[in-house]
C-alpha cells in the first residue's frame with residue numbers, strides 16, 4: 001500500500017495533467033458538437049415526411065451523411081482527417097489537433113440523439129401551439145426543444161461518455177489525456193499502478209457524469 | 224361566423240391510388256354566440272371537420288369562412304393572425320409538461336406578442352374564471368384530468384378569441400367532471416358571447432349545452448337542426464340510435480310480441496310544455512282503455528325538458544284509435560313500437 005502512495009507521489013503531477021487534458025478535449029469538442037448537432041437534429045425532425053418543413057432531399061442527404069460518418073471508427077477518422085486538421089487549425093498535434101476529429105465523430109452522434117429526443121415530444125402540444133397562431137420557429141424552440149429537454153440532457157450525457165472513450169485515442173496524435181497515460185504506462189512500460197489509478201479516475205468521472213445527467217434530466221422533467 | 228362551403232377533405236393513403244374521403248361536400252353554418260355540436264361515431268370525420276375550421280387541416284376543396292375571412296386566401300401571416308382569434312381545446316389537453324400552470328398560459332401569450340405588462344393580469348383573470356387561481360405554480364402532472372382541461376380552457380380564453388373549437392374535450396373525463404367542464408363552457412358562452420363549435424360522440428354533451436346539432440356519418444352531415452327538433456324527430460337511423468342511447472328502453476321482443484296481441488305498444492315523445500302534462504291518466508279518464516307504462520324517461524335539454532314514454536294500451540280497436548288521435552291533437556308525438564330487427 002505504501003508503495004501505491006509512493007506511485008501517486010511520483011505520478012500525481014502527470015495524472016493531474018492528463019485529467020486536465022481530457023477535460024479540455026471533452027468540453028471543447030462537446031460544446032462545438034452540440035452547436036452543430038442540435039440544429040442538425042432539429043433539421044432531421046422538421047424535414048422528415050409529414051412534418052412542418054417536409055423536404056425529402058435535405059432529410060435523405062442528411063441521413064446518409066450521418067450514417068456514413070457514424071460507420072467510421074474514430075481511429076480511422078483521426079488519421080484520415082489529419083490533413084484537414086492541419087489545414088483548418090494549423091496543427092494536427094496536441095489537444096488542438098484532436099478537436100476537429102472529435103467533433104466530426106460526436107456531432108452526428110448528437111444529431112441522432114437530439115433527433116430521437118425531439119421525436120418523443122407529443123405531437124398534440126405542437127398542434128395546440130400551431131392552432132394558437134404561433135410561429136413555427138417559436139414552436140420549435142419554445143415547445144419542441146423545451147419539452148425535449150429531459151431527453152436532450154440524457155442524450156448529451158451519453159455523448160459525453162462516448163467522447164471520453166474517444167479521447168483515449170488522442171494520445172496517438174500527442175494530445176495526451178487519461179486514456180493515453182493508461183496506455184503508455186500500463187501497456188508500453190508495464191507500470192500497472194499508473195494504469196489502475198487512471199482507470200479508477202475514469203470510472204469515477206463517468207459515474208459522476210452519468211449521475212449528474214440523471215439528476216438534471218429528472219429535474220427538467222418536473223415529475 | 225363560421226361557414227363551411229362544400230368542404231371536402233381527401234387523405235392520400237400510403238398505398239398509391241387509395242384515398243380516404245374524410246369529409247364529403249360538407250356545408251355548415253355556425254352563428255355568432257351559439258353552441259353548435261357535431262356528433263358522430265368514431266371515424267365519421269368529426270376531428271377532420273373542426274380541424275378544417277382553423278386550417279390545422281387544409282380542405283382538399285371548398286371554402287372555410289371564419290369571421291368573414293376566407294381562410295384559404297390568407298397568407299401565412301394572416302392565417303396566424305386569424306388563428307389567434309380561434310381558440311381550441313383537445314381531448315388530450317396538450318399542455319407543456321415542463322411548465323407550470325402559470326407558464327402554460329403565459330408562454331403562448333408572450334409568443335403571440337402580448338406585452339409583458341399585460342400577461343400577468345390576463346393569466347390571473349382567466350385562471351380565476353376557470354377556478355384554478357390556487358394552482359398557479361403546480362405542474363400539469365400533479366393535476367387531475369378535469370383541472371388540466373380547465374388550464375387548457377384558460378389558455379384558449381386568454382387570447383380572447385371569438386370562437387372556441389372543442390375536439391372531444393370531455394371524452395377523457397368521468398361523468399361528473401364532464402358536467403363541470405360543460406357548465407364552464409356554458410358560462411363562457413353566456414358571459415363572453417364566445418361561439419363554440421364542439422364535437423363529441425356523447426349525446427349527453429349535445430343535450431346539455433348545444434343549441435344546434437349536426438350528425439355526421441362517413442364524412443357527411445346526414446342531419447342538422449335545433450337540438451330539440453333532431454331529438455324529437457330523428458330522420459336517420461344513426462340519429463335514432465344516438466337519441467335512443469339516452470333513453471335505454473329496449474323492451475325484449477318476446478314481450479312486445481305477447482303484448483301486441485292485446486293492443487298497441489306506443490311510444491310518446493314529449494317536448495317542452497307537453498312534457499309536464501299527465502297525458503296518460505287523461506287518456507284513461509276520457510276513453511274506455513287501460514294503459515300500462517312499460518318504460519319512461521325525461522331529460523333536461525339546454526332550455527326545456529324532453530321525455531319519452533312507452534306504454535301498452537288495451538281496449539277495443541275503436542277506442543284505442545280515438546285515444547291515439549287525441550294524444551296527437553295534444554301535441555304529443557306518437558309512434559308504435561314494433562319488434563326489433
Ligand SMILES: Nc1ncnc2c1ncn2[C@@H]1O[C@H](COP(=O)(O)OP(=O)(O)OP(=O)(O)O)[C@@H](O)[C@H]1O
Nearest residue numbers: 234243245263264265266267268269270271272424
Ligand atoms: N392525417 C390523416 N391521414 C390519413 N387519414 C386520416 C388522417 N386523419 C384522419 N384520417 C381518416 O379520416 C377519417 C375521419 O377521421 P377523424 O379523425 O376525422 O374521425 P373522428 O370522427 O374524429 O373519429 P374519432 O371519434 O375516433 O376521433 C378516418 O377514416 C381516419 O382514418
Ligand SMILES: [Mg+2]
Nearest residue numbers: 269270271391
Ligand atoms: Mg376525433
